[in-house]
Amino acid sequence: MKKEKNIYVNEKKNKSTEKKYQDQIEGRNSVLELLESGKDINKIFITRGEKHGSIHKIIAKAKERKIILVEKDKRQMQEMAQTENYQSVIAIVPPFDYCEIEDILIEAKNKNEEPFVIILDEIEDPHNLGSIIRTAETAGVHGIIIPKRRAASVNSTVNKASAGAVEHMKIARVNNITDAINKLKEEGLWICGTDIATETYYYNQDLTGPLGIVIGNEGQGMSEKVKKNCDFLVKIPMKGKITSLNAAVSTGIVVYEAVKQRK
Numbered sequence: 001m002k003k004e005k006n007i008y009v010n011e012k013k014n015k016s017t018e019k020k021y022q023d024q025i026e027g028r029n030s031v032l033e034l035l036e037s038g039k040d041i042n043k044i045f046i047t048r049g050e051k052h053g054s055i056h057k058i059i060a061k062a063k064e065r066k067i068i069l070v071e072k073d074k075r076q077m078q079e080m081a082q083t084e085n086y087q088s089v090i091a092i093v094p095p096f097d098y099c100e101i102e103d104i105l106i107e108a109k110n111k112n113e114e115p116f117v118i119i120l121d122e123i124e125d126p127h128n129l130g131s132i133i134r135t136a137e138t139a140g141v142h143g144i145i146i147p148k149r150r151a152a153s154v155n156s157t158v159n160k161a162s163a164g165a166v167e168h169m170k171i172a173r174v175n176n177i178t179d180a181i182n183k184l185k186e187e188g189l190w191i192c193g194t195d196i197a198t199e200t201y202y203y204n205q206d207l208t209g210p211l212g213i214v215i216g217n218e219g220q221g222m223s224e225k226v227k228k229n230c231d232f233l234v235k236i237p238m239k240g241k242i243t244s245l246n247a248a249v250s251t252g253i254v255v256y257e258a259v260k261q262r263k
Contacts, residue, residue, distance in 0.1 A: 023093055024156045026086040028054045033164025035061040040094050043068045047077050047088035058089055082156050096154040096166070098173040101183055104143030107170055111142070115189055115210045116258065119145045121177055121226050122217040123247055126152040130161020131248035132215070137165035139255045145172045145180050181229045184212045193222055193230030194250060196243065202234040207258035215254075218247050 025034050032054065034041060044062050046055060048071040062069050072080070080090060108115040118136050123129050129152040136144055152158065153173065159166045174180045181191050189210040194202075207213075214230060216222035227233070236245060236253055245253075 023095060024080075024082060025091040025093055025159050026081060026083050026089070026156050027160050028058065028087045028089055030160050030164045031058055031089050031091045032061070033167050034091055034093070034159075035065065035067075037167035039097075039167060041065075041067050042092040042094065043070055045070045045072050045077065045080065045090045045092070047071075048073050050088040055089065083160055085160075096171070098154075099143070099170045101143075101145065101172050101174070101180060104145075104170050104172060105187055108142040113140075113142070114208075114262075115184075115187070115212075116141050116262070117143055117145065117184060117189065117212040118251065118255070119177060119181060119184075119191075119212050119214045120147075120151065121214055121222045122147060122151045122220075123215065124150070124152055125218060125247075126155060126157040127161045128152070128218065128246065128248045129154070130158040130166070132251045133158065133162040133169050133171070134165040135248065135252045135255060137162070137169045139259050141169075141255065143170035143172060145174055145177070147177050148173050148175055177223075178225050178229050181212065181214070181226065185229075185231070190232070191230045192254070193227055193233045194235065194254060195222060195227060195233045196235050196238070198233035198235050200232065200234050202236055202254050202257050205232060205234045207254075207261045211258060213251075213254055213258065215247055215251050 025031055031044065035058065044058065044067055046069060059069060077088065077090065104117060105115055118132065118141055120132065133144060154166055154171060185191060189212045191212045191214060192207065193214045194216060214222055214226060234254065236250060
């Protein structure tokens with residue numbers, strides 16, 4: 001009888017090997033979400049001697065899926081981590097698997113729901129992107145569209161900020177946001193832009209039916225070209241001295257108004 005290979009191994013420090021990996025997911029909740037999603041994982045690194053709490057569950061699930069577990073000392077893990085709060089666990093994964101716009105629309109069709117999409121016009125902060133993905137997933141959004149240039153892409157920081165919601169959200173990465181909007185309009189979606197200069201408050205706008213909500217860049221808002229391609233614009237009332245909200249907060253406010261209306 002063949003001996004079963006022990007998948008819990010020690011590995012000497014090898015920076016050149018680690019650099020070839022495309023991305024990493026950090027933190028216990030994020031790695032657990034990743035394990036439960038069934039998506040590909042190349043390896044999981046754990047701080048040597050760290051065996052308490054949810055680490056037990058991570059080890060058990062990794063062994064169940066026959067994923068290689070590697071122990072490293074604390075200093076090596078700190079050098080490898082991309083975030084401060086990596087919680088003694090780092091998963092090495094292939095590059096994020098972006099989908100096509102068609103996949104988002106199919107997702108809505110499979111759920112027998114009218115399409116509900118978020119379009120991000122050059123969101124640059126990965127923490128904002130992660131928070132938006134988390135909000136979108138909890139609100140039942142079918143997918144998110146982001147541009148390939150001048151914008152944050154999905155990485156370990158985004159995954160952590162999303163609390164693992166990245167693993168359950170369809171995200172399309174496109175060359176041109178305006179072209180993506182036009183494609184959605186051809187498929188029957190109404191496109192709602194967010195702009196402080198408009199007259200209509202978000203709660204006075206009909207947000208039912210097939211819908212795409214555009215959220216603009218943190219500093220500049222939506223580009224003029226994108227704004228012109230929206231079917232209508234809404235704003236959030238500002239009562240204080242500060243006249244803008246964090247992009248992720250704005251997304252949550254408008255998206256959940258749509259959720260309320262679509263019940």
